[in-house]
Structure formats: C-alpha cells, structure tokens
Amino acid sequence: MNTELQGIASKYAEAVLDLAGNLKSEDRVLDEIKLVSDVIASDREMTIIINHPAIDSAEKKRFLSGLFEGKISELTANLIGLLADKRRLDLIPFIETGYRELLNKRKNIVSASLVCAERLADTQVANIKAQLAEHLGKTLELEVRVDPSLIGGVVLKMGDQVIDGSLNGQLKALEKQLLSV
Numbered sequence: 001m002n003t004e005l006q007g008i009a010s011k012y013a014e015a016v017l018d019l020a021g022n023l024k025s026e027d028r029v030l031d032e033i034k035l036v037s038d039v040i041a042s043d044r045e046m047t048i049i050i051n052h053p054a055i056d057s058a059e060k061k062r063f064l065s066g067l068f069e070g071k072i073s074e075l076t077a078n079l080i081g082l083l084a085d086k087r088r089l090d091l092i093p094f095i096e097t098g099y100r101e102l103l104n105k106r107k108n109i110v111s112a113s114l115v116c117a118e119r120l121a122d123t124q125v126a127n128i129k130a131q132l133a134e135h136l137g138k139t140l141e142l143e144v145r146v147d148p149s150l151i152g153g154v155v156l157k158m159g160d161q162v163i164d165g166s167l168n169g170q171l172k173a174l175e176k177q178l179l180s181v
Contacts, residue, residue: 109141
C-alpha cells in the first residue's frame with residue numbers, strides 16, 4: 001500500500017470517525033464506506049470512470065449520489081462529495097481501512113488472522129479466540145482461513161506480529177539452520 005495515500009486517508013478517516021461518533025453512528029458509517037468501496041472495486045469500468053481525470057468532479061458526484069441514494073447517510077454522502085471535489089476518490093479503500101483501525105482501537109478490539117492447514121471445527125476456533133482474548137485483555141476479531149500449503153499447524157497474525165506454528169514454517173526454520181552450518 002502506498003504510505004502517502006494512507007497518511008492522507010487517515011486524516012479523512014479520523015475526521016469522519018469523530019463526526020460519526022457525535023452522531024452515534026460509527027458502525028453504520030463503516031458499513032457505508034465499505035459498501036461504497038466494494039461497489040467501486042467490484043466493477044473495473046466503474047473504477048476507471050471514478051478515477052479518470054477527464055471526467056468532471058460534478059459529474060462523478062452526480063453519478064455516485066444517484067448510485068447510493070437512500071443507501072448511505074448524509075455524512076457518508078458528504079465524504080464522497082468532498083473526495084470527488086478534491087479528486088481523491090481513489091482514497092476510499094484506504095479511508096475504509098484507516099476508519100476500521102481507528103474504530104477498533106476506540107472499541108478496544110484487536111483484529112487477527114488465523115491461517116490453518118485444514119478447516120478447524122467451530123469449537124476449536126471458539127477456544128482459540130477465547131484464549132487469545134483472555135490473554136490480550138481485549139475483544140478479538142478473528143478471521144480464519146485455510147491454506148493447505150502449511151501442511152499442518154497454524155499461523156497467527158496480529159498487527160505486525162506473526163506466530164508461525166505451522167509444519168511448513170518449522171521445516172523452513174530447520175532448513176535454514178542446516179544450511180547455516
């Protein structure tokens with residue numbers, strides 16, 4: 001990801017989160033920003049049109065307001081309008097990410113990703129989630145994915161921390177040790 005765009009987007013995300021907080025609609029606004037981001041990203045032609053410099057910002061605003069009329073709040077509509085005016089509609093995915101991170105931080109929620117070699121039973125996932133939440137002292141938002149290339153075990157990612165308990169990871173570590181001798 002482009003760190004310059006992330007930096008600019010984080011300012012928008014923080015401002016929108018503050019405004020949404022005043023309206024007690026933080027979660028709703030997150031859902032709306034995600035909706036806008038997903039709709040734009042889902043259609044390659046729409047992405048091209050939205051980011052095309054030759055298309056007037058007023059035209060883009062008209063198009064987007066018609067597309068999302070009745071589906072997003074005034075706050076989110078104002079954000080989209082402002083981004084169109086500033087020719088910054090390309091920031092929407094970055095704003096969504098930044099907004100989500102800030103909202104999770106305010107709500108004391110940690111996001112984590114658990115990648116496993118085989119599908120885990122719901123009880124196993126619940127146990128892992130409960131133990132991690134207890135250890136962290138925070139609410140945990142856990143995304144579970146399956147990657148057969150791990151061979152066995154799991155890989156846990158929380159922020160910039162990675163705990164590799166996979167068989168594949170252990171084999172790579174062993175290979176590295178053997179090659180260094």
